[in-house]
Amino acid sequence: MNEIVFGRPIFGEEEGQAVLKVMASGTLVHGPKLKEFEADFCKFTGAPYAVAVSNCTAALHLAYFYLGLGPGDEVIVPAQTHTATAHAVELTGAKPVFVDAEALTGNIDIGRIEAAITPRTKALSIVHFLGMPVEMDKVMAIAKKRGLFVVEDCALATGTYYNGVHAGLHGDVGCFSFYPAKHMTTSEGGMLITRHEKIAQTIGRQRAFGMDRHVGERTIPGVYDVQGLGFNYRMSEINAALGVEQLKRLPGFLAKRAENHKALTAALQGVKGLSMLLSERAGSVHSHYCHTVLLDDAIAPKRVEIIKYLNGNGVGTSIYYPHPVPYMTFYRQKYGYKEGDFPVAARISDNSIALPVGPHIGLKEMEIIAETLKKALKAVQGELK
């Protein structure tokens, strides 16, 4: 049986050669590859500025650190997201204030944002859930009215466009992830993009201890000053070299994802017992991180059996995300959130199965996934009768 894994990075000769070249150069950090990757990512997204960092969580943390958030401050965060989206706020001492999802897309329910804003709110955190573009014009109207900074968490949104503009360029900063299962990978890696020169310059320093001169910028070796706090959130030359090569493959990867997603949507149309999240928005582009099906409530208690059937028959799956973040033990214990507080996000967590559509597989695999899922549904529906 050939296993259809949920995600697998695709590298060629070019990545191998690029990494070997960096090793031979002797410059492993603060070198030309970082600058090349940042410039290429600007070209791809249309961003004026890009700052490469060690991962997306670091990029998010840097955004809130730049803002100077601390105890007493609040940030609006979607309940349906990766824990990193909230942790990045929490790490500054500020409080994430969660807002439920909208049922059709899993994105933050924009209609509930204003009610969650208080005089302590400093920023809005917006996640393009699984690559589905959030209606950023509506978000930005609220941000403008209330004077709030907007952080777009684009960890799953490389290749997502809203009204012709790449995700991450609607708000003040956009933060990307290049973790292995993502649209492209640098093994670990992240990028922050922005339209603001001052943000790019400041965060560019804060990612490397707050030093005023990086290694290549010093006139006298070893001499620098530190004008503020900072982290070691740098990206290495090896990661950046991978990024430069992966970016060249990215348009092909994205086209394959879109083709796979479309085929799987068609194959699952009208299948009894499930529905699908909305994956089209006029004038916008979804980056298709995965294909999420939502089991009907009557079948959802059988989800583990369905997943086991799929996995047992060679179809890899995942769940995005296993619980709304406020239901995770840390946030429950700290803030007292309870079952029922975020029903829409919880339904997505409890009823969904994420299916693979990455460029490592093709149309034949989409057919196998659809057929295997239909068999799994039939098997549990038979049991339910």
Ligand SMILES: Cc1ncc(COP(=O)(O)O)c(C=O)c1O
């Ligand atoms: C929405 C979201 N934000 C942030 C992250 C964290 O990304 P990284 O692993 O690059 O820190 C993830 C990881 O998958 C994510 O899904």
